[in-house]
Amino acid sequence: MINLQIVDDHRMVVESLSKLINESGVATVTHAYYDLKSCREGLAKELPDVFLLDIALPDGDGVNFCAEIKKQYPELKIIMLTTYKEFNIAKRALHNGALGYILKNAESEEMLIGIEAVNRGEQFLCEEIDILLENKKNQNVIWLSNREKEILQYVADGLTTKEIADIISRTTENVRTFRRNLLIKLQARNVAELIKKGYEMKFIW
Structure with missing residues:
Protein backbone atom coordinates (compact mmCIF):
# COMPACT_ATOMS: atom_id res chain seq x y z
CA MET A 1 0.00 0.00 0.00
CA ASN A 138 2.33 26.78 -26.75
CA GLN A 139 5.84 26.95 -25.30
CA ASN A 140 5.97 30.64 -24.50
CA VAL A 141 2.26 31.39 -24.22
CA ILE A 142 0.84 32.73 -20.98
CA TRP A 143 -2.92 33.13 -21.13
CA LEU A 144 -4.94 35.46 -18.88
CA SER A 145 -8.70 35.68 -18.79
CA ASN A 146 -10.38 39.05 -19.31
CA ARG A 147 -11.14 39.19 -15.59
CA GLU A 148 -7.50 38.50 -14.71
CA LYS A 149 -6.36 41.28 -17.07
CA GLU A 150 -8.90 43.63 -15.53
CA ILE A 151 -7.71 42.91 -12.00
CA LEU A 152 -4.07 43.18 -13.06
CA GLN A 153 -4.82 46.64 -14.45
CA TYR A 154 -6.47 47.68 -11.18
CA VAL A 155 -3.45 46.40 -9.24
CA ALA A 156 -1.15 48.42 -11.50
CA ASP A 157 -3.35 51.47 -10.88
CA GLY A 158 -2.69 51.07 -7.16
CA LEU A 159 -6.14 49.96 -6.00
CA THR A 160 -6.43 47.89 -2.83
CA THR A 161 -7.99 44.43 -2.71
CA LYS A 162 -11.16 45.86 -1.12
CA GLU A 163 -11.43 48.62 -3.72
CA ILE A 164 -11.11 46.08 -6.54
CA ALA A 165 -13.68 43.81 -4.88
CA ASP A 166 -16.16 46.70 -4.66
CA ILE A 167 -15.68 47.62 -8.33
CA ILE A 168 -16.14 44.11 -9.73
CA SER A 169 -18.77 43.06 -7.14
CA ARG A 170 -16.75 40.15 -5.77
CA THR A 171 -15.59 39.27 -2.25
CA THR A 172 -12.14 40.35 -1.05
CA GLU A 173 -11.21 36.65 -0.73
CA ASN A 174 -12.12 36.11 -4.37
CA VAL A 175 -9.90 39.03 -5.40
CA ARG A 176 -7.05 37.69 -3.25
CA THR A 177 -7.35 34.40 -5.12
CA PHE A 178 -7.14 36.22 -8.46
CA ARG A 179 -4.06 38.12 -7.28
CA ARG A 180 -2.39 34.93 -6.06
CA ASN A 181 -3.12 33.24 -9.39
CA LEU A 182 -1.63 36.17 -11.28
CA LEU A 183 1.60 35.92 -9.27
CA ILE A 184 1.83 32.24 -10.15
CA LYS A 185 0.97 32.63 -13.84
CA LEU A 186 3.41 35.48 -14.42
CA GLN A 187 6.05 33.90 -12.13
CA ALA A 188 6.28 37.08 -10.06
CA ARG A 189 7.64 37.16 -6.53
CA ASN A 190 5.77 40.29 -5.44
CA VAL A 191 3.34 42.94 -6.66
CA ALA A 192 6.06 45.21 -8.07
CA GLU A 193 7.41 42.37 -10.21
CA LEU A 194 3.86 41.40 -11.19
CA ILE A 195 3.16 44.90 -12.52
CA LYS A 196 6.53 45.04 -14.32
CA LYS A 197 5.83 41.73 -16.08
CA GLY A 198 2.28 42.81 -16.86
CA TYR A 199 3.64 45.78 -18.81
CA GLU A 200 6.37 43.72 -20.48
CA MET A 201 3.86 41.10 -21.67
CA LYS A 202 1.39 43.78 -22.83
CA PHE A 203 -1.38 42.63 -20.47
CA ILE A 204 -1.60 46.19 -19.15
CA TRP A 205 -0.80 49.53 -20.73
Whole structure:
Protein backbone atom coordinates (compact mmCIF):
# COMPACT_ATOMS: atom_id res chain seq x y z
CA MET A 1 0.00 0.00 0.00
CA ILE A 2 1.34 3.42 -1.01
CA ASN A 3 1.54 6.00 1.77
CA LEU A 4 0.39 9.35 0.45
CA GLN A 5 0.13 12.90 1.77
CA ILE A 6 -1.83 15.85 0.35
CA VAL A 7 -1.43 19.61 0.62
CA ASP A 8 -4.40 21.62 -0.69
CA ASP A 9 -6.20 24.54 0.93
CA HIS A 10 -9.65 23.40 -0.23
CA ARG A 11 -11.04 21.04 2.40
CA MET A 12 -13.71 19.61 0.11
CA VAL A 13 -11.02 18.68 -2.43
CA VAL A 14 -8.94 17.03 0.28
CA GLU A 15 -11.93 15.10 1.65
CA SER A 16 -13.02 13.94 -1.80
CA LEU A 17 -9.51 12.87 -2.79
CA SER A 18 -8.89 11.13 0.51
CA LYS A 19 -12.11 9.13 0.14
CA LEU A 20 -11.23 8.14 -3.43
CA ILE A 21 -7.67 7.12 -2.56
CA ASN A 22 -8.46 5.33 0.69
CA GLU A 23 -11.20 3.25 -0.95
CA SER A 24 -9.10 2.38 -4.01
CA GLY A 25 -6.86 -0.24 -2.43
CA VAL A 26 -3.95 1.52 -4.17
CA ALA A 27 -2.87 3.99 -1.48
CA THR A 28 -3.66 5.40 1.94
CA VAL A 29 -3.73 9.11 2.80
CA THR A 30 -1.70 9.40 5.99
CA HIS A 31 -1.73 13.20 6.36
CA ALA A 32 -3.41 16.22 4.77
CA TYR A 33 -2.21 19.80 5.05
CA TYR A 34 -3.94 23.05 4.14
CA ASP A 35 -0.93 25.37 3.93
CA LEU A 36 2.83 25.18 3.40
CA LYS A 37 3.73 26.02 7.01
CA SER A 38 2.01 22.95 8.46
CA CYS A 39 3.27 20.89 5.52
CA ARG A 40 6.91 21.74 6.25
CA GLU A 41 6.39 20.73 9.87
CA GLY A 42 4.72 17.47 8.86
CA LEU A 43 7.35 16.45 6.30
CA ALA A 44 10.07 16.98 8.90
CA LYS A 45 8.40 14.24 10.97
CA GLU A 46 7.31 11.78 8.28
CA LEU A 47 7.83 11.45 4.52
CA PRO A 48 5.22 9.77 2.33
CA ASP A 49 5.87 7.54 -0.67
CA VAL A 50 3.94 9.97 -2.89
CA PHE A 51 3.10 13.62 -2.24
CA LEU A 52 0.14 15.41 -3.89
CA LEU A 53 0.88 19.13 -4.04
CA ASP A 54 -1.49 21.95 -5.04
CA ILE A 55 -0.02 25.02 -6.75
CA ALA A 56 -2.10 27.94 -5.44
CA LEU A 57 -1.76 27.89 -1.65
CA PRO A 58 -2.52 30.67 0.83
CA ASP A 59 1.08 31.07 1.98
CA GLY A 60 3.06 30.34 -1.16
CA ASP A 61 3.50 28.97 -4.66
CA GLY A 62 3.45 25.17 -4.82
CA VAL A 63 5.80 25.11 -7.82
CA ASN A 64 8.50 26.97 -5.89
CA PHE A 65 7.78 24.79 -2.85
CA CYS A 66 8.33 21.72 -5.03
CA ALA A 67 11.91 22.83 -5.72
CA GLU A 68 12.44 23.60 -2.03
CA ILE A 69 11.36 20.20 -0.73
CA LYS A 70 13.08 18.25 -3.52
CA LYS A 71 16.32 19.90 -2.46
CA GLN A 72 15.66 18.93 1.15
CA TYR A 73 14.18 15.48 0.42
CA PRO A 74 15.54 14.33 -2.98
CA GLU A 75 13.81 10.94 -2.68
CA LEU A 76 10.32 12.49 -2.33
CA LYS A 77 8.02 11.70 -5.29
CA ILE A 78 5.78 14.66 -6.05
CA ILE A 79 2.63 15.00 -8.13
CA MET A 80 1.36 18.50 -8.83
CA LEU A 81 -2.43 18.44 -8.48
CA THR A 82 -3.90 21.61 -9.90
CA THR A 83 -6.35 23.47 -12.13
CA TYR A 84 -3.56 25.20 -14.07
CA LYS A 85 -3.33 24.08 -17.71
CA GLU A 86 -0.62 26.56 -18.78
CA PHE A 87 2.45 25.17 -20.54
CA ASN A 88 4.93 27.34 -18.64
CA ILE A 89 3.60 26.33 -15.23
CA ALA A 90 3.65 22.61 -16.05
CA LYS A 91 7.15 22.89 -17.53
CA ARG A 92 8.43 24.75 -14.48
CA ALA A 93 6.89 22.19 -12.10
CA LEU A 94 8.62 19.31 -13.90
CA HIS A 95 11.88 21.26 -13.97
CA ASN A 96 11.56 21.79 -10.20
CA GLY A 97 11.39 18.06 -9.58
CA ALA A 98 7.75 17.02 -9.88
CA LEU A 99 7.31 13.53 -11.35
CA GLY A 100 3.62 13.96 -12.05
CA TYR A 101 1.23 16.70 -13.17
CA ILE A 102 -2.49 15.96 -12.90
CA LEU A 103 -5.45 18.31 -13.31
CA LYS A 104 -8.09 18.25 -10.60
CA ASN A 105 -10.78 17.43 -13.15
CA ALA A 106 -8.95 14.26 -14.25
CA GLU A 107 -10.84 10.96 -14.13
CA SER A 108 -10.51 8.96 -10.90
CA GLU A 109 -8.86 6.08 -12.75
CA GLU A 110 -6.28 8.42 -14.29
CA MET A 111 -5.51 9.82 -10.85
CA LEU A 112 -4.88 6.36 -9.37
CA ILE A 113 -2.79 5.24 -12.36
CA GLY A 114 -0.71 8.38 -11.91
CA ILE A 115 -0.13 7.69 -8.23
CA GLU A 116 1.04 4.15 -8.99
CA ALA A 117 3.31 5.31 -11.83
CA VAL A 118 4.97 8.04 -9.78
CA ASN A 119 5.42 5.63 -6.88
CA ARG A 120 7.43 3.44 -9.28
CA GLY A 121 9.60 6.45 -10.13
CA GLU A 122 8.00 7.06 -13.52
CA GLN A 123 6.90 10.42 -14.87
CA PHE A 124 3.14 10.72 -15.30
CA LEU A 125 1.19 13.50 -17.02
CA CYS A 126 -2.58 13.47 -17.31
CA GLU A 127 -3.74 13.28 -20.91
CA GLU A 128 -4.62 16.97 -21.25
CA ILE A 129 -1.19 18.11 -20.03
CA ASP A 130 0.63 15.48 -22.07
CA ILE A 131 -1.00 16.86 -25.22
CA LEU A 132 -0.21 20.42 -24.16
CA LEU A 133 3.49 19.69 -23.63
CA GLU A 134 3.68 17.96 -27.00
CA ASN A 135 2.32 21.07 -28.68
CA LYS A 136 5.50 23.13 -28.92
CA LYS A 137 3.72 26.20 -30.27
CA ASN A 138 2.33 26.78 -26.75
CA GLN A 139 5.84 26.95 -25.30
CA ASN A 140 5.97 30.64 -24.50
CA VAL A 141 2.26 31.39 -24.22
CA ILE A 142 0.84 32.73 -20.98
CA TRP A 143 -2.92 33.13 -21.13
CA LEU A 144 -4.94 35.46 -18.88
CA SER A 145 -8.70 35.68 -18.79
CA ASN A 146 -10.38 39.05 -19.31
CA ARG A 147 -11.14 39.19 -15.59
CA GLU A 148 -7.50 38.50 -14.71
CA LYS A 149 -6.36 41.28 -17.07
CA GLU A 150 -8.90 43.63 -15.53
CA ILE A 151 -7.71 42.91 -12.00
CA LEU A 152 -4.07 43.18 -13.06
CA GLN A 153 -4.82 46.64 -14.45
CA TYR A 154 -6.47 47.68 -11.18
CA VAL A 155 -3.45 46.40 -9.24
CA ALA A 156 -1.15 48.42 -11.50
CA ASP A 157 -3.35 51.47 -10.88
CA GLY A 158 -2.69 51.07 -7.16
CA LEU A 159 -6.14 49.96 -6.00
CA THR A 160 -6.43 47.89 -2.83
CA THR A 161 -7.99 44.43 -2.71
CA LYS A 162 -11.16 45.86 -1.12
CA GLU A 163 -11.43 48.62 -3.72
CA ILE A 164 -11.11 46.08 -6.54
CA ALA A 165 -13.68 43.81 -4.88
CA ASP A 166 -16.16 46.70 -4.66
CA ILE A 167 -15.68 47.62 -8.33
CA ILE A 168 -16.14 44.11 -9.73
CA SER A 169 -18.77 43.06 -7.14
CA ARG A 170 -16.75 40.15 -5.77
CA THR A 171 -15.59 39.27 -2.25
CA THR A 172 -12.14 40.35 -1.05
CA GLU A 173 -11.21 36.65 -0.73
CA ASN A 174 -12.12 36.11 -4.37
CA VAL A 175 -9.90 39.03 -5.40
CA ARG A 176 -7.05 37.69 -3.25
CA THR A 177 -7.35 34.40 -5.12
CA PHE A 178 -7.14 36.22 -8.46
CA ARG A 179 -4.06 38.12 -7.28
CA ARG A 180 -2.39 34.93 -6.06
CA ASN A 181 -3.12 33.24 -9.39
CA LEU A 182 -1.63 36.17 -11.28
CA LEU A 183 1.60 35.92 -9.27
CA ILE A 184 1.83 32.24 -10.15
CA LYS A 185 0.97 32.63 -13.84
CA LEU A 186 3.41 35.48 -14.42
CA GLN A 187 6.05 33.90 -12.13
CA ALA A 188 6.28 37.08 -10.06
CA ARG A 189 7.64 37.16 -6.53
CA ASN A 190 5.77 40.29 -5.44
CA VAL A 191 3.34 42.94 -6.66
CA ALA A 192 6.06 45.21 -8.07
CA GLU A 193 7.41 42.37 -10.21
CA LEU A 194 3.86 41.40 -11.19
CA ILE A 195 3.16 44.90 -12.52
CA LYS A 196 6.53 45.04 -14.32
CA LYS A 197 5.83 41.73 -16.08
CA GLY A 198 2.28 42.81 -16.86
CA TYR A 199 3.64 45.78 -18.81
CA GLU A 200 6.37 43.72 -20.48
CA MET A 201 3.86 41.10 -21.67
CA LYS A 202 1.39 43.78 -22.83
CA PHE A 203 -1.38 42.63 -20.47
CA ILE A 204 -1.60 46.19 -19.15
CA TRP A 205 -0.80 49.53 -20.73
